Amino acid sequence: MSDYLIRGIGEGFRVLAVDSTEIVNEAVRRHGTLPTASAAFGRALTMGVIMGSMLKNEEKVTVTIQGGGPIGAIVIDSNAKGHVRGYIGNPHVHFELNDHGKLDVARAVGTEGHINVTKDIGLKENFIGSTEIISGELAEDFSFYFYSSEQVPSIVALGVLVNPDNTIKAAGGYIIQVMPDATEERINELQEMSKSFRPVSQLIDEGLKPEAIINTLIGEDAWRKLSEMPVSFQCNCSKERFLDAISSLDPTEIMKMIQEDGGAEVDCHFCRNKIWIDKTELGQLIQR
Numbered sequence: 200m201s202d203y204l205i206r207g208i209g210e211g212f213r214v215l216a217v218d219s220t221e222i223v224n225e226a227v228r229r230h231g232t233l234p235t236a237s238a239a240f241g242r243a244l245t246m247g248v249i250m251g252s253m254l255k256n257e258e259k260v261t262v263t264i265q266g267g268g269p270i271g272a273i274v275i276d277s278n279a280k281g282h283v284r285g286y287i288g289n290p291h292v293h294f295e296l297n298d299h300g301k302l303d304v305a306r307a308v309g310t311e312g313h314i315n316v317t318k319d320i321g322l323k324e325n326f327i328g329s330t331e332i333i334s335g336e337l338a339e340d341f342s343f344y345f346y347s348s349e350q351v352p353s354i355v356a357l358g359v360l361v362n363p364d365n366t367i368k369a370a371g372g373y374i375i376q377v378m379p380d381a382t383e384e385r386i387n388e389l390q391e392m393s394k395s396f397r398p399v400s401q402l403i404d405e406g407l408k409p410e411a412i413i414n415t416l417i418g419e420d421a422w423r424k425l426s427e428m429p430v431s432f433q434c435n436c437s438k439e440r441f442l443d444a445i446s447s448l449d450p451t452e453i454m455k456m457i458q459e460d461g462g463a464e465v466d467c468h469f470c471r472n473k474i475w476i477d478k479t480e481l482g483q484l485i486q487r
Contacts, residue, residue: 202429205424220371223244247277248430250262251277261276263317268306282432313331313332330344352377355374369406
């Protein structure tokens with residue numbers, strides 16, 4: 200079954216949960232990530248698609264994770280239509296399992312840096328939020344981001360299981376956010392409830408889909424599903440976009456491409472697609 204995301208509400212909270220297995224598989228295939236990098240990249244992509252689903256119409260969000268670790272920067276673009284793409288600075292990072300027997304995402308990401316969020320919501324200026332990375336495991340870091348930058352107490356869980364052949368067995372996550380009308384008592388109840396939640400990686404390993412994960416965590420009668428939407432890895436790069444970028448170069452630089460290489464090969468950082476622009480197309484840019 201293709202990846203999808205659900206939205207729901209309960210008493211004093213809203214919940215979003217996603218199966219992102221195909222998204223993460225596509226991304227790690229394109230970027231050639233090693234297992235630890237795959238886990239970090241997959242968690243970031245999963246959070247990105249959740250954050251994109253919180254938007255409306257043509258709105259979009261860019262999330263940059265820079266923790267100072269060997270993995271470098273992770274950049275995720277997502278939108279309200281369920282499309283997500285991303286790139287990772289160093290895909291070839293892998294370590295031995297940590298003390299908990301898990302892939303050492305925190306070591307790869309690092310803990311000396313920030314999560315930066317830029318939302319294009321159609322206003323004159325974008326919304327920009329930034330918080331420190333506190334654990335490097337990402338779920339806890341995004342929970343801290345929502346509380347500190349957007350003032351929304353949130354429970355975040357992200358999980359990625361990597362097969363021995365470096366493909367993705369399962370990936371997914373959820374966020375439970377307190378609503379503005381929630382009572383202090385209800386907030387405390389949710390916080391206490393979260394302490395007994397099973398790791399999302401265990402749940403997705405058992406084959407549970409988003410609805411079943413939420414049912415397992417908070418009970419079938421404690422929430423109501425509102426909507427469902429397909430989500431996918433999708434890049435909006437194109438030859439036209441690359442031509443626009445090259446057209447901003449000095450004409451002598453473009454002429455050098457024509458004379459030395461007979462054209463130019465461009466590589467999209469997000470999807471790793473390579474596009475060849477021939478000398479005729481480059482020549483037309485000079486004549487503009």
